[in-house]
Amino acid sequence: MTEQKRKRVFSGIQPSGDLTIGNYIGAIRQWVQHQHEFNALYCVVDLHAITAGHDPASLAAKTREVAAIYIACGIDPAQSIIFAQSHVTAHAELGWLLTCVTPIGWLQRMTQFKDKAAKQDAANVSNGLLSYPVLMAADILLYHTEAVPVGDDQKQHLELTRDIAQRFNHMYGEIFTIPEVMLPLEGARVMGLDNPLTKMSKSEKTQYHAVHLLDNPDQIRKSVMRAVTDSGSLVTFSNDPERAGVNNLLTIYQALVGGTQADVEAYFVGKSYGDLKKAVAEVVAETLKPIQARYAEITADETYLNEILASGADRARELAAPTLQSVYQNMGFLPVKQLQQVKL
Numbered sequence: 001m002t003e004q005k006r007k008r009v010f011s012g013i014q015p016s017g018d019l020t021i022g023n024y025i026g027a028i029r030q031w032v033q034h035q036h037e038f039n040a041l042y043c044v045v046d047l048h049a050i051t052a053g054h055d056p057a058s059l060a061a062k063t064r065e066v067a068a069i070y071i072a073c074g075i076d077p078a079q080s081i082i083f084a085q086s087h088v089t090a091h092a093e094l095g096w097l098l099t100c101v102t103p104i105g106w107l108q109r110m111t112q113f114k115d116k117a118a119k120q121d122a123a124n125v126s127n128g129l130l131s132y133p134v135l136m137a138a139d140i141l142l143y144h145t146e147a148v149p150v151g152d153d154q155k156q157h158l159e160l161t162r163d164i165a166q167r168f169n170h171m172y173g174e175i176f177t178i179p180e181v182m183l184p185l186e187g188a189r190v191m192g193l194d195n196p197l198t199k200m201s202k203s204e205k206t207q208y209h210a211v212h213l214l215d216n217p218d219q220i221r222k223s224v225m226r227a228v229t230d231s232g233s234l235v236t237f238s239n240d241p242e243r244a245g246v247n248n249l250l251t252i253y254q255a256l257v258g259g260t261q262a263d264v265e266a267y268f269v270g271k272s273y274g275d276l277k278k279a280v281a282e283v284v285a286e287t288l289k290p291i292q293a294r295y296a297e298i299t300a301d302e303t304y305l306n307e308i309l310a311s312g313a314d315r316a317r318e319l320a321a322p323t324l325q326s327v328y329q330n331m332g333f334l335p336v337k338q339l340q341q342v343k344l
């Protein structure tokens, strides 16, 4: 497939905590599977990580950690662009321009905003938490992205991106490509091990909530063995909220082992919840082992990662500049070029 014919894909993860198997199954794994079919940009979206309070002392290290995890999971930096969002200032600029075309009611309807705002002291909920999906729209639209591989939890934000793009195109002329959402087939939403009715999140601090990608086998086993199940004994998929814990464990198992739901259920016939947990812990540990080994190699060489992030940002800047310039022009801003002509 030639460069020109490949679809442009953009996706990213916030360095807002320790990455979980939810981030892996819902996002990174698909990026890796499809990277050779696309012209892809995989961004560490650090500007998003400051919307709900963050630790300045660890933000830079977390940003590097997430980039190293992308590569450790199998993203090839020679093929895809890997960079930190704050290194390409066009994101913040377009974010502001789009903020001014986005009705506030669209943002107030976002489920993630309502959930995250409810967990905070109302007086401290930042404008950034509300506006975050507009910055996400800017991330995607800057690159004329055609497809965005994300977990099911981000579907609503993608729909909003499409609405913002259409509204802008209608108001100021056709600049933006309308992106499609790409959801994984299995394991689109991994739920918390301690509460299978809420999604597994890297910013959730409760112990045994999640398996993190850099957890050792012992930590993995402890978290999975403590996963909430129910008083039944049937190891089958189910939409019943009472059985959400078992369903979640089976979903994780299926996402990592493959096969149909019927294949997975057949494997567990006659087995107990304890057997299910052991099997899940084992398959998760086996999946993460080579990733962690590669992560150790990558992080042992600081220069290697620096070079990837620096060249990724250069490549991204080049792609973003013409889009941003067209947006300024169509919105009627005074072009810098005109001032340069006056000087001459």
Ligand code: AQP
Residues within 6 Å of the ligand: 012, 013, 014, 015, 016, 017, 020, 022, 023, 024, 025, 026, 027, 045, 048, 149, 150, 151, 152, 153, 154, 187, 188, 189, 190, 191, 199, 200, 201, 202, 203, 204
């Ligand atoms: N539990 C999940 N199941 C499936 N996919 C998931 N993703 C996140 N959690 C799950 C996918 O991972 C990517 C990360 O997106 P993000 O970091 O921008 O924010 P998020 O969706 O809010 O992820 P987290 O882990 O829950 O972060 P915090 O706790 O900081 O908000 C997305 O593609 C998402 O779909």
